[in-house]
Amino acid sequence: MKKAAAFCLLLVISLPVLAVPQTKESVRAELIRLQKQTGLTLASFGFGLHVALFDKRTLVQIPISTGPAIMTGTISRDGTEIIVSRLRASASDSLELLRTDGSDSRKLPLTYAGAMVSPVQSLCWSYDKSRLAVGIHRGSPELKLEILNLGSGVDQTVAPSVKEQISQCWSSDDKNIVYEAGDGVRIYEVGGDKSSTLLAPGGKDPTWSPDGNWIAFRDGNTFYEIRPDGQDKRKLLHRRDVYSPLWWSPDSRFVAYIALARFAIDDVYELRVRRLEDNSDDWVAEGQIAGEYQWVISPQLVSQAGSQGKLD
Numbered sequence: 001m002k003k004a005a006a007f008c009l010l011l012v013i014s015l016p017v018l019a020v021p022q023t024k025e026s027v028r029a030e031l032i033r034l035q036k037q038t039g040l041t042l043a044s045f046g047f048g049l050h051v052a053l054f055d056k057r058t059l060v061q062i063p064i065s066t067g068p069a070i071m072t073g074t075i076s077r078d079g080t081e082i083i084v085s086r087l088r089a090s091a092s093d094s095l096e097l098l099r100t101d102g103s104d105s106r107k108l109p110l111t112y113a114g115a116m117v118s119p120v121q122s123l124c125w126s127y128d129k130s131r132l133a134v135g136i137h138r139g140s141p142e143l144k145l146e147i148l149n150l151g152s153g154v155d156q157t158v159a160p161s162v163k164e165q166i167s168q169c170w171s172s173d174d175k176n177i178v179y180e181a182g183d184g185v186r187i188y189e190v191g192g193d194k195s196s197t198l199l200a201p202g203g204k205d206p207t208w209s210p211d212g213n214w215i216a217f218r219d220g221n222t223f224y225e226i227r228p229d230g231q232d233k234r235k236l237l238h239r240r241d242v243y244s245p246l247w248w249s250p251d252s253r254f255v256a257y258i259a260l261a262r263f264a265i266d267d268v269y270e271l272r273v274r275r276l277e278d279n280s281d282d283w284v285a286e287g288q289i290a291g292e293y294q295w296v297i298s299p300q301l302v303s304q305a306g307s308q309g310k311l312d
Helices: 002-014 027-038 299-306
Strands: 040-046 048-053 058-062 070-075 081-086 094-099 105-108 120-125 131-137 143-149 155-159 176-181 184-189 197-201 204-208 215-219 222-226 234-238 254-260 269-275 280-287 293-297
Touching: 027 040, 027 269, 027 280, 040 299, 048 299, 058 280, 058 299, 070 120, 070 293, 081 120, 143 176, 155 176, 155 184, 176 204, 184 204, 184 215, 197 215, 197 222, 234 254, 254 293
Parallel strands: none
Antiparallel strands: 040 048, 040 070, 040 293, 048 058, 070 081, 081 094, 094 105, 120 131, 131 143, 143 155, 176 184, 184 197, 204 215, 215 222, 222 234, 254 269, 269 280
């Protein structure tokens, strides 16, 4: 009996301990937690500043004194400042810097060469906040990609013809810019005086991940990611009803995008977020959603949004 008992005890001791499966946090639950802990949110600036509250699945408009004729804007990554393009009927167009707390505004230098039609189409702020990539018309329908030094006002033409650039056009080291040209996705080495490199023929809507490792772009109804050197192309997302680029979160773990709401009778859209490590996907706001969204980390903006009403 003693031998049998000892054998049974040895058997129990030697059995492997099985790990208890942990329930994976949903993508929305993680976003809610991160928003509470860090102030992570999605924001858009068009006719006002719109901020996403993940727990309420809504966009909230924060009042900012902007004045008339705002055409487009880009938000700093900490949510404290906005650069806007202002269209004036009777004077030169301008770029202005606004603070989201309403405490300050100032004009930024912008040089001109002849008549301009609908001058600034897109803005993309460098990580060090010293330069602005600008899509600009200079007296012709053709859009040119230029870099504006925000301190000196000196601008540099990057490409004579560009179709589009997104708010995440800069590499994280501010040494390169990715943009959409007529023949696909191209990369320009800033300050290198080199012609741009074709990365993805036929590609559209490129965005550079903040960790510097990937560039996302669309080809038809499929989004891919690819290394900046053109290697390791792989599929990220396939949907016919996506109406935006993919916007990378600050840690490059999530991408946000706008898609037509499922089973929508009218033109109702969703702002959605996908967690790339497991492809979990959920919507965070719904309605007449449009614009260029950016990820920001700002407890102040989240707090301000929480004290406002729902965006109409």
